[in-house]
Each structure stands twice: as C-alpha cells, then as structure tokens.
Amino acid sequence: RKVTVEVLDHLERLALVDFRDSEGIERLQKAIQFADQLHEVNTDGVEPMDSVLEDRCLYLREDDVTEGNCTKELLKNAREKVEEYFVAPPGNIPLPKLEERETFLQGS
C-alpha cells in the first residue's frame, strides 16, 4: 500500500515538510510500515496508553509570578522587530497548490 500523492501533498501543506525526492517518500513509507507492526498485537479490552508518564503525578505550581521581563533577550532572536514587537508577514502564506509549485510530487 503506497501513500498517495494527495496524502503527501496534504502532509506537506499541514506540517510544512518537504519530502523532496523519492528517497524521502520511501523513508516515510518505511516508517509507516514499521509502526504498522503495532497492529499485530491484540489490544482488545486494554486501555490505550498515550504517555509513559501516565502513572506520574502532574506537578501543580503555585500561582506566583516568577518569570518574564526579558524582552531584550527574547527580541535577540527576532530577525526583524518594530518597537519591541516581533514582525511577521501580514498573514499565513499558504503553500501554493500542487500544480503550482515546484515539487518532486508533481512528477509522481
């Protein structure tokens, strides 16, 4: 079972990853195959575990102000800033449609 071009395109759009070439897509296929082995285990009547932390205690913090006030340090990471604001493009720039972008997926 191959992963379809539609799914690959959808993933590139959602996660902004670039599968780039056949090797990248093959790696994805292999990863899915590897994870599919989980289906061989009978899990009837077993509660799913979504974290190895499930038996740990969730630590609760007191409602005190202990952080913040480091504007200068944070803005050091900004490529562009305007008066202590981070600068971003006017809105999300969605990935162009499959037909309109240069991607290996086009050819498949």
Add this chain to the structure above:
Amino acid sequence: AARGCGGVWRRAWQRGGGGCPAPTPRGQRAVSCNARGGAVPAGKSGLAPWVPVVGLEIHAQISSNSKLFSGSQVQFAAPPNSLVSFFDASLPGTLPVLNRRCVEAAVMTGLALNCSINKKSLFDRKHYFYADLPAGYQITQQRVPVAVNGRLSYSLCIDNKMSQMVTKTVRIKQIQLEQDSGKSLHDDTRSQTLVDLNRAGVGLMEVVMEPDMCCGEEAAAAVRELQLILQTLGSSQAVMAEGQLRVDANVSVHHPGEPYGVRTEVKNINSIRFLAKAVDYEIQRQIEELKNGGTILNETRAFDSKLGCTVPMRDKEGKQDYRFMPEPNLPPLILYDAKSLPANMNHQQVVNIDWIHERLPDLPSVKRAKLVEQYGILPEHSFILLNEDGLTEFFENVVKQTQMKPKKVIGWILKDLLSYLKQHSLTVKESPVSPFLLADLLNLLEKKEISSTAAKQVLAELWKGEGKTPLEIVKEKELELIQDQKELEQICQAVIDGQENE
C-alpha cells in the same frame, strides 16, 4: 401572535440599511422565537417555518497572577513582550508546568454550572500555524476535559416587559482548560503583522454551550448570566471589552422535523449587545439565502459591528486539520474528593473537588432569591440589582440607613437613581449621590417633612454633587411641607378669597 424575540428582530432590520444587504424587506417578519423556543410560522404567507439553532463557544480568561503553564505575569496592557517567559516564546528546552489556581478556577466554574467533574482529564496538542502561536500548537483538552454535562439557567423578559420573565436552560457540553495565543496587530500599510506574546499562554476556560438557543436574545441572556457567575466566583473577571470573555456563535436553520442545517461560525463579537445582533443577522441571512435557492457554506464569518452584518473571513487554507495528539509532556490531571483523597499527600499538590464545592459563594440566582425574600422586592427588581455593578450594595446600604420600607426604596433606586446614572453614563461607584445622602432624603420623605415631588427636586439638586445635604436643599428651596394648622388655614382662605374675586 408571535412574542419573545419579536422586538429584537424588528431592531435587527431597521439598522440593516447602509452597507449591509438587509436580509428581509422592511415590515415583513419572516421568523421569530416565542417564549417556548423554536420557530413560529411567518403568518399569512403560508411558508414553512424555520427553526434557528444557536450554540456558543465561550473563552473566558482565568483570573490568576501567572499563566497556565508558566510563571510569567497575567496583566492587561503592559509593554509588548514584557510578560513573556522562555516557555511562552516556545524556546527549545522549556516544558509546561500546570498552575494550580487555574485548575481550581475550572473546577469552581464546572461546579457552578452543574457539571460532572472528571477526576481524570487529559491534555492534548492542537496544531496550526500562526505568527501569534510560537509553538505551532495550542495545549488544550480535546479528548477528556475537566468538566462535562452541565446546565445554565437564565431568564428572558417576554415582549420587553420586565414583569413577564421566563426561565430557560442551556446545556453545557464541557469546560476545558487551554492556552491563549498572543496578539497580532495588523499593519496593512507596511504589509506586516506585529506580534505581542504577553497574552500567549494565559489560562482560558472554554465553555461550550449546546445548540439549545434559538435567537440573539437568548444567546445574549445566557452569556450575561455566565458572565455574572464567573464574576461572582472570581474565576474570571469576564470583561468583554478587555478580551477576558470572547464568544463565537454557531448558527444554522432548518425546517421542523428535518435534520439540522449547515452551520456557520460567527467570530469577532465584542459585546453582549453585538452578540444578539450578530446572531439575529446571521439567522436572517441564512433564511434569505435558502429561500432564494442558495446554500449555506460551512464557513467562518466575522461580525462587522459598524455595518451590523456578518462577512466571510478570508479562508484560503480550507478546512483546518488540527492533527490532535496527546501532550507528551503532561501526565493526566487527577482531581480528588473527600473519599478519594490519599492520606499522605502534600496538600499543595491536591485539588479537592468537595473542598471547593463547600466554599462556592452564593450564585446570582441564589442572591436574587435571597433579595426577594429578605426585602420583599419583585424578582425582576432583583435582576436589575444584580445586573448593575455595585447596585445591590447601594440598595442594601440605603435600606440600612432609612426607615422607609425596602419595597418603597427600590423604586427610588431603580427609577430615579438608576435612570440618572444611565443618562450620564455613570457607574454606581461614580454616583455623586451616596447611599447615605439618598437615605437621608428618603427619611425626610418618610417623616412627611417633604412631599415626594419635593423629594425628586431635592434629588435633582443632590445630583449636582455640590456637597449640600438634603435638609440644606429643602431649606434653601423652601420645600418643607407646612405642618402648622393655622398657616394652612390662612393659605386656603387666601386661595378661596382669590377665587371669589374673579
């Protein structure tokens, strides 16, 4: 005859002129709600009735000192990016640490809304890209939230008459804890967005109300009651103007007996008044669209308060796929009650549902009932008292200081004092007439030293806030009732003599 929301419908179209396509021709009422909910036929036109369905998603900012998962401060209006920790900025190597106060706020709110509290709830990541969400995901509770299956009762007046009130209920689907995002300031001239992360990570309670409402008036009344509850609990200050309470409405229409129609989501609603307008407009818009053979798109629309209509929001990316996954850095949140409380646990690490329940303050509905019982005022009076910040206190202070019966005092509070305040756009706290002064005035009236007409004149003077006492004003304007028998006889005689001369 159709009742209930009729008045609201009328108002909705009359303002529909200007830049907005008015959904119905003036003077024609296509649909209205009655006090029992649901739709009423249009009347003579014989068209199939429409049933509007309204659900709400409300985000209330938790009133706490620090954020949900970090120790940076929660404060409105601070220098940009000054209340941001490394975690809030999503710098690598940082981890979320849950704030106990936020958990307590959610439990309090859940209990006040008659919810079942989930003793075990889970955190999830909701992924999407936006400049004000530095992590690329929001930590929320999608699978198992902290509270579910509650209900909220609220009241409406029929036909805009306060004397006829009806109680309605809306089911609460769930209450979940989640992070707020930062703020984006759009600078269209320079084609850029400025991002301030001060709000990023602030704790929110998302309250989801089932689609049990049928019009703008119901939605507004439900939100108003929720606001009062949150303010009473102190779990949120719920001031809409400061973004502490944000409401998104889900609206659809269908014919009775048929399945629900496609719903639209309406955002950008900044006040309770606009909520009613936005919902009513959207209902009408959908009805018109369907009557004209069109279809409703499952889209997100923004309410334009200036034009009084809803417009599609730019949605180039199509339907969002949030790729929910469990938050790997947080174990399940376990809450305890008196029975399940472990013996040797550090109490700072424990949130005890029963302990919180015992300490819940009187909710608005209870406060109103107590006011009616204690002072003999009408239920609708108690609604107005609670609706204005500080008015109940004012009323009770006056009652304490005067011999006048509370049933009479309430008239002065609601008719005279409140209308002055409204006319001058003042809050109760800003009133130039204090409870003491008003009580003083009412005592003069009660002792029959002045007439009620004179009392109103004195109140008008007191309103100027010149520091004079009621007695001083009475003397100044010679408003005292004459008690002397002889003097009264002389005046009457003079009047009679005057008449005889004509």
